[in-house]
Ligand SMILES: Cc1cc2nc3c(=O)[nH]c(=O)nc-3n(C[C@H](O)[C@H](O)[C@H](O)COP(=O)(O)OP(=O)(O)OC[C@H]3O[C@@H](n4cnc5c(N)ncnc54)[C@H](O)[C@@H]3O)c2cc1C
């Protein structure tokens with residue numbers, strides 16, 4: 001079958017056909033510069049402020065799902081087959097304000113108004129999923145939206161009050177769901193898309209096999225999943241990424257399988273997509289999960305991207321290593337699996353050869369005898385990168401520690417297990433003295449760096465204290481660090 005070069009998607013009420021799209025063209029530039037839809041604002045251009053928030057709807061097994069995303073780091077090429085909804089689409093044909101907008105006006109949720117369209121779009125996405133949110137749900141939905149003038153109290157009051165102004169059932173995205181779904185289905189043709197000029201090329205494989213073949217053929221290509229790292233390479237560092245292979249649309253990489261002993265997920269599963277299963281099967285990770293980035297980035301960013309980027313401060317590797325996760329890599333038709341900790345060799349160096357990609361991740365579920373916890377230490381509670389991240393899983397039988405897996409991020413050039421601390425725990429009784437000894441042993445496990453996030457001394461002290469905190473919490477001591 002021949003390739004297609006056109007990128008086709010719906011923008012508000014219309015179909016867009018773009019004959020050619022450079023790989024690096026962002027949705028924000030397209031909206032503001034090409035379409036003059038200037039309601040979507042540019043604040044930071046790096047996914048932090050949320051001024052550029054729009055909704056992107058995509059069919060998942062035939063079901064249309066909308067998510068709030070950052071247009072500044074979302075590439076246009078990745079929108080093939082999607083429905084993009086901007087703030088201009090919210091008001092009715094007669095110009096009447098949308099219930100979210102009315103609530104914002106009547107609760108004085110805006111001053112200069114620069115952040116307001118982005119906040120409205122995040123609240124719109126929340127209202128569609130949760131029409132009567134709690135304050136905590138509103139705060140979580142707004143983690144990725146910054147307002148410099150209004151203060152969040154009136155915005156939160158507005159968010160909680162939206163249901164007084166209308167119901168999602170009467171919203172036009174709900175009423176038009178059948179028509180939009182049919183229009184998106186009509187755009188699907190199962191063909192590979194190759195678009196953009198030769199020096200700024202975008203490839204959208206037709207399926208997983210086509211991705212494996214395309215990457216084996218172009219091993220120098222930039223793989224782009226959620227683009228929450230790669231987006232910044234383009235907007236902040238002006239790095240060339242051509243040819244870029246986009247993979248976020250591939251359903252095979254979105255598969256999640258839960259068996260009695262493990263969860264296996266495709267590398268393209270986003271943080272938000274995994275969250276319900278985290279809450280159900282790995283509840284010790286639920287609060288930690290909500291501290292990864294902000295909502296828009298969690299809607300876009302993938303677990304595979306967080307592993308493949310090889311960062312020593314990525315939040316998922318420490319907690320997944322502590323659970324004994326394995327990663328499956330694929331090159332062409334060949335696959336191999338390895339423990340996740342073995343994937344990280346050195347700073348910027350992973351056990352992944354050119355043209356090989358992360359296909360899936362297998363996370364064993366802890367047994368009833370295993371106690372697990374996850375900790376993130378950062379300067380801000382929300383939307384911040386970790387200074388130290390820790391995953392701890394300890395199995396105790398008849399009061400004796402039978403296994404211990406302790407993995408830390410931010411302490412070395414890679415996410416790394418604390419081998420000496422683990423050995424200090426093995427065979428020891430479950431008590432405070434054993435954990436104090438393990439915390440002392442941890443001093444030999446790492447030689448952390450000082451940087452603007454934290455000093456080496458702080459990192460070591462906090463890592464040791466997390467081990468102590470783990471024991472106290474698991475032992476039932478009243479530990480409460482947040483309100
Ligand atoms: C505002 C903001 C806040 C953030 N906060 C956090 C945070 O709190 N914690 C945190 O850990 N991270 C954070 N990040 C970083 C980022 O969101 C995560 O690392 C995310 O998981 C990356 O996933 P992605 O799908 O967006 O990756 P992409 O940007 O698409 O790709 C990242 C890297 O992985 C490669 N890649 C992606 N998928 C595959 C694959 N399947 N096989 C091989 N290579 C692949 C790409 O080529 C690239 O090198 C933040 C980012 C932003 C913009």
Ligand code: FES
Nearest residue numbers: 043044045050072
């Ligand atoms: S412009 Fe700040 S998040 Fe996009």
Ligand code: FES
Nearest residue numbers: 111112113147148
């Ligand atoms: S109202 Fe001015 S930045 Fe929010």
